[in-house]
Amino acid sequence: MDLKSALNNANFRFNKRYGQNFIRDEVLLDKIAAVADLKDTDEVLEIGVGAGTLTRALSKRAAYVYGYEIDKNLQPVLSMMLAGVDNAEVIFRDFMRENIADVEKLFKSEYVVVANLPYYITSPIVMKLIETAKKCKRIVVMVQKEVALRLxxxxATSDYGAITLAVDVTADASVVMDVDRSNFYPVPNVDSAVVKMDIVENKFPLISRKAFRDIVRCAFSSRRKTLVNNMMNVFKLSRADAEDLLNKTGIPVNVRGEALSTELFVKLSNLLVERKIVD
Known part of the structure; x- marks a missing residue:
């Protein structure tokens, strides 16, 4: 059954609170499933199932699809859209309220995340996956284009920030597809893009993720200030101590945090731990 027919037959009413914009183009759906590089043995986690159009495309390539959907009013729509699909299961719960360890019990081994993420909660979902998932090997998500650029x-670009670094310290990320707003129903006010994040185990020799978060948060607390000034303010350091930390990691003392690479942030966070400035 096609999307509009299922929505009409179920008398479905869109809920603005959930940012519901469903992908309706079948060619696009197949392209998204394709860029996820799924094997027929792969299990998939989909977050924000919506009307099940992507679920259906994924089920043709994957061994099994577990999808989370917060809106129980979509149940009759999904019953029609996923009729005859025997390798997909929709869990009507709020993914953001779930313990990731409990979610991962669904999967036999490593899994792939593929999702058309609700725009209003994109960043929290990505951060939850990047920072807490243990068995995820790849994340492929449709997001608002401006968010894709930040990821x-x-x-030293205006889009570079804390979420960029959180992703890059864990994964190799790239924009693999631009998507025009006309591919959705209803049509949103923005264009989208598909971002692919391949998880890389031990990509950087990071001692403490918390320390890494702390120094990144410090660096971007006042983007226009130098890193030394931000470190003095956040960590209550003297200028001499702050400059010594940067000198030890090969970072110019007059640099702003937005100019630092992930590698330099890792080196600095590790030194902060070694000197017991942060945990």
Whole structure:
């Protein structure tokens, strides 16, 4: 059954609170499933199932699809859209309220995340996956285009920020597809893009993720200030101590945090731990 027919037959009413914009183009759906590089043995986690159009495309390539959907009013729509699909299961719960360890019990081994993420909660979902998932090997998500640019930004650009670094310290991320707003129903006010994040185990020799978060948060607490000034303010350091930390990691003392690479942030966070400035 096609999307509009299922929505009409179920008398479904869109809930603005959930940012519901469903992908309706079958060619696009197949392209998204394709860029996820799924094997027929792969299990998939989908977050924000919506009307099940992507679920259906994924089920043709994967061994099994577990999808989370917060809106129980979509149950009759999904019953029609997923009729005859025997390798997909929709869990009507709020993914953000779930313990990731409990979610991962669904999967036999490593899994792939593929999702058309609700725009209003994209960043929290990505951060939850990047920072807490243990068995996820790849994340492929449709997001608002401006968010995609932030996820994959280069240092010293306006899009570069805390979420860029959180992703890059864990994964290799790239924008793999631009998507025009006309591919959705209803049509949103923004264009989208598909971002692919391949998880890389031990990509950087990071001692403490908390320390890494702390120094990144410090660096971007006042983007226009130098890193030394931000470190003095956040960590209550003297200028001499702050400059010594940067000198030891090969960072110019007059640099702003937005100019630092992930590698330099890792080196600095590790030194902060070694000197017991942060945990």
């Amino acid at each position: 994959c930004a280069a240092p």
